[in-house]
Amino acid sequence: MNYPFTLSSQKLIHLFNQLGYELYPVGGCVRNHLLQIKIQDIDMCTNATPTQMLEIAKLHQLKTIPTGIKHGTLTFIIQGESIEVTTFRSESTYVNHRHPLEVQFSNSLVEDVKRRDFTMNALCFHNNTIIDYHNGIQDIEDKCIRCIDTPDTRFNEDALRILRALRFSMQLNFRIEEDTYHSIQRNAHLLTHISKERILDEFNKMLNANFPTTFKTLFDANVLTYLLGTTIHESLCIQLDSQLLNSSISITSKLALALDIGIINPTILQNLKYSNKVISDVRIIQHHLHIPLSNHDDIRRCLYYFNKNMDVLSNYIHTKACIHTINIEKITNYIELSIYNNECFRLRDLALNGNEIKQIGISDKYIGQVLTYLLEYIIVHQQENNKVSLLKLCEGAQNEIYNCE
Secondary structure (H helix, E strand, C coil), X not given: CCCCXXXXXXXXXXXXXXXXXXXXXXXXXXXXXXXXXXXXXXXXXXXXXXXXXXXXXXXXXXXXEEEEHHHCEEEEEECCEEEEEEECECCCCXXXXXXXXXXXXXXXXXXXXHCCCEHHHCEEEECCEEEECCCHHHHHHCCEEXXXXXXXXXXXXXXXXXXXXXXXXXXXXXXXXXXXXXXXXXXXXXXXXXXXXXXXXXXXXXXXXXXXXXXXXXXXXXXXXXXXXXXXXXXXXXXXXXXXXXXXXXXHHHHHHXXXXXXXXXXXXXXXXXXXHHHHHHHHHHHCCCCCCCCXXXXXXXXXXXXXXXXXXXXXXXXXXXXXXXXXXXXXXXXXHHHHCCCCCCXXXXXXXXXXXXXXXXXXXXXHHHHHHHHHHHHHHCCCCCHHHHHHHHHHHHHHHHHHC
């Protein structure tokens, strides 16, 4: 087997070995190599201490970033590539079901891989062969996620591993080994100790995996309640998974469907630390999901609702396609044509502005309402957008507004 990773990582191995240190690609990069899927990052482990790694970097004039140097991790920058290198570590007592109480460096690769989460992530590459102390290769061939040692111990050490197991299962379409899965169900409550930011990261990766039964899987694993912070009925999970089946829509769109069904609400999104923009986009998409989108007038209104925000509008159309039969290509073509023709869909597109409306005697109090009336009239009735036509409409707009008070 030839060296399957980058030339930069191979060069770094050579530099470490020259000085008598071990250095191995480890974990996800080795797993992904065996699975023949894209390798995102190369993580490596070494018997060199952080101090010794800094000496190596200084000797060879290599740029480094102290990513987590207190925990033994240093990032080397070689030819523009970032490579994380971590000193071998041994078992340690954990606190808060997340972090080790103290970092214990080791000189043993055997000790280092023994503390890792799953057998498939405990593989190392050395001299064109794979080092496998925990039968990880066989588990990969069997498409099985299995904890190293006792699952309860692993999940009590770091509860984030619960979400990682489920996420890997969805991304790789692997089953979770029986003892590991039952331990997830027993220990799901430990997720309350994990930061919302880390939970959000794993949840988004699950949503991006396009797994056919994401929410039912989380429900069955007893995880969904702790992930979202509320009790969810199984039938809603089945309904949402059905809507998402064979769909590769964005995370925003998936959240909009979850909001529409009742699995999430804006408070849950806030608690999960989604940005205000994401929450706003989710809410506006969900709010318009059941408004008709079957003819040109509907599409013109749609452009008005979304203020020509094409990213949100695209998400809306693809979200709507999950629950209604619509012609996405036809709708998209009409939208593009409308924008190309510079049709009026926003207040700022109107041929008449507030000062001009004020000059014909309309009170400041009503200017905003009149402008909105004019815009809606143009969209609904396809009224020509010119100053003369709009001035004629202003009197009717004012009368209608007065009558509504």
